[in-house]
Amino acid sequence: MRRTIILIPLLALPFSAAAQEADTLEENRIVVTGEALDEPEGAEAFATEDIDRDAILATPSGRIDDVLQTVAGFQQFRRSDSRSANPSAQGATLRALGGNASSRALVLLDGVPLADPFFGYIPFFAIAPERLGHIAVTRGGGSGAFGAGAVSGTIALDSAGPADLAPFAAQALVNDRGDTEAWVQAAPRLGDGFATIAVRWDCGDGFFTTPEDQRVAATVPASFDARSLEARAVAPLAPGVELQARLAMFEDERTLRFDGADSSTSGQDASVRVVARGAWDVEALAYVQARDFSNVVISSSRFTPVLDQRKTPGTGIGGKIEIRPPESAVGSLRFGVDYRRASGELQEDAISAFSGALTERRRTGGSNDDLGLFAGWSRTFGTMTATTTIRADRWSIADGFYRAENPAGDLLTDDRFADRSDWDVSGRAGLRWEAGGGLAVRAAGYRGLRVPTLNELYRPFVIFPVVTQANAALEPEKLWGYEAGIDWDGEAARLSLTAFDNRLDGAVANVTLTPVLRQRRNLDAVRVRGIELDSEVRFGPFALRGSLALNDAAVEGTGDAAGLDGRRPPQVADVIGSATLAWRPRERVEAALTLRHVGDQFESDQETDVLSAATTLNAFASLPLGANLSLILRGENLTGERIVTRNQGGSIDLGTPTTVWAGIRLGL
Template identity: 40%
Template sequence: FEQFNVPSTGLGARFEVRPPVGEDVELRIGGDWRRTEGTTNENFFFLDNDTPRRQRRAGGSTATFGGFVEASVQASDALVLTGGGRLDFWSIDNGFRKEIELINPFPGSVRTDAQFAKRNGSEFTGRGGFAFDASDQITLRGAAYLGWRLPTLNELFRPFRVGPDATAANELLEPERVKGAELGLDWDSGYVSIGLTAFYNELDNAVANVTLDSGPGLFPGVGFVSGAGVFRQRQNLDNIRSKGIEIDTEFDLSELVEDLLIRAAYSYVDAEVNASGAAAGVNGFRPAQIPKHNASASVRWEQSNGTGAALSLRYIGGQFEDDQNSRSLKDALTIDGRLGFAVNERLLVEGRIENLFNARIETAISSNGIIERAFPRTFWIGLRTKIE
């Protein structure tokens, strides 16, 4: 397919008040409103790789408005309690999809002219947490929370293709809802800090690209799919359950070298799909493009005026590209660097390099084996100026 015009508009507003309620209590009351509109115009079903046979126009709008109350209480010298709640109202409207023929024998004839019904609803979310200073160096913390996400306009109304594979939108998607909890411990000696966090999340109605059929054939919402491709549709899964740990460390070496800092982080995520109905084929599988292991480390020396140098390492573990866990993306290790020099108080010269050793970073694999890669080795040189 070929997108040639994709206009979109986002609007929003927010207010917040913090009334005085005492020295040990901080209270926040507020609300916000957001609205998004978008349309995609694209040609598809190409003949001889250069002549589109059909044209599609699709889009719609979403809106949310809600209010919240949040509070933080210093219950004692060592204990802080936090909590809050929020009520949101959402709507999905003006959804449409129209497809026309572009070539003979019936140019301009309408193949599809769908107007999708307006939908709306409400969501309640909340969060509660604590932080307890067990000693001068150790803090225990925890939280439990509810959250939600409204499907995007792309997920609701815009189909897409990657190579021969085609994925249809789904105007009937329900909002995602998450519930979870975490427990953590922070240790800070002044020169070394370590944070450990264990978490559990359950994402209900998770939106995923679910494989429904294989080509060749004509499929609703996407048109023709060749024999080398598969047909997918965005659908709500029953849920995705994930649990894991996160570790963050920081070493302040200013005593040895002024302004020198080392950081390292690691995360492990064990996730599993629970699905039924049309998505039953992915039940028990791992979610697509969610690696089990992520790690990073950096060494940074930077003065207050911006002069400095940094070196960063990032590791992304292997992951599945598709919902059926049939195609794997290889793990990757990348190294990035930065050099900065302050010419004077107002001018900084900066150079950066991403993916220093030009590592192969796989981001997608189509059903016919075509591999999409992230950016190769890239250099950046820039100037920063301060105007007062």
């Protein structure tokens, strides 16, 4: 597996003015937080759900994608989790705008976009829940920094700080199939700053994703082996000014369905962020990402390799600068600029299923760039708060190519695609009225933008017998939407109810042209109307949290997509809900039960091959064994529900069966 050495450039910016203002802090004391600037005033005008650290750590599967499933409207392209899915299909989206393996939600970790530069998927396996302190999920398009990707919303993951982390902690678990999960984490204080270093290793033979009546001699369980290392340091540069640096490395290997159907993913990420808090708040961020992916496709009839996707090297670089002047009679202002570049290529070999001989070598790839300028304003008028953010994005699609050669090196295809670029404007605006008694009423409108990924533009693929063609002429997706909602927060309960209407113009989808041929196309639109409910009731040591998303999603199609008009998009459920009953009588004693339901979904755009509804029961418990040691128990799909994750003409893949975990957690 390819290793890449990353050199982190030093970021030097003039923060002297901010530092002088910060000198008025009490006794000139240096305090570091490891956090970004606070959310701008008025952010509560949008439909946002927060997940605290206790809920993050109590996930029954130990996976961050499982944590996010508790938020109404969140979904991945498929129901499989990050142990048994093909990584390239793990896109994240919100508000039933799915039907595509790329992410339509902007996922950030400490302000850095996480989407793979080539495919656009999220490496969920590399995001360890124990390293996080808080998650904020904002549904609805438009954003501030890096907003050209937030067509369905933003998922902001924040690393845990020293207040959340023990100086040393470790956990080791094993399940009833012999799979293991282990992590070690240290968080020492270093003078006025702090550092964290964490290692995690998950591995096992996994479970059979193939139903018993469809297994053959070549069928194997979905084995997995994932390792990750993360180091983070926060140090003061001056009173009120801090430097935050993060370095991460990860590797993941999986086998799916057939012996030899192996995939591997590797990545190295580095970022630096400088945050200055004072009369003038400033945040500057720079990051670099190196990713690679390989995948072997096995014939479902002869059970021999037919495609070796040897390498998919991709690079992501970017950064942002945001400045917030002192608040004035005009209100709170923010200005900024951000930049992202994604480049990469796929290198693959086609192989004869009969002879095993190489038949064709292919390479395809390109680059996407986005330069964004954004400005925001917010102000409170008595009990009313108004906020707005506007972005201007200069996007470009360049260097696209597709090249194929025969085994002798003779050129078969050499396509070069025209470069394209344009400006686009997006943003959002919201109002929130505090009505009194803990009740608030809000309304918002927004426009989002997403440029097609390199995968969508240039990479064709085959899932026998269906061929899906790429389309280098794809245009960016553009979303218009609005929402209205109420929030109520009482002493022992809270409720958030939102109604929304979203229209995604130019939605990228795999459009069926013939029974065995599809092509990525821009649909006229996908229209989604829905209701989202988030709630919590607290009574003594108990808490009952619930979420529900009801969606009415339909394609608007003409021309080759006319047959799709009025149909529900693939992989979209009309109802998704969960309820968690948690019991925390005292520190380190906890138990939780989570009931989750996903309605029927369709595998294809023809509303065929149904993925039947599934309801699962999951559990988590933590019990102290001593001063620093706890017993951890987890249960997944305790009722043994049959979870269909793929159904192509009756060829089915299944999700996680009943699984029980047990182990210990040490905290010093």
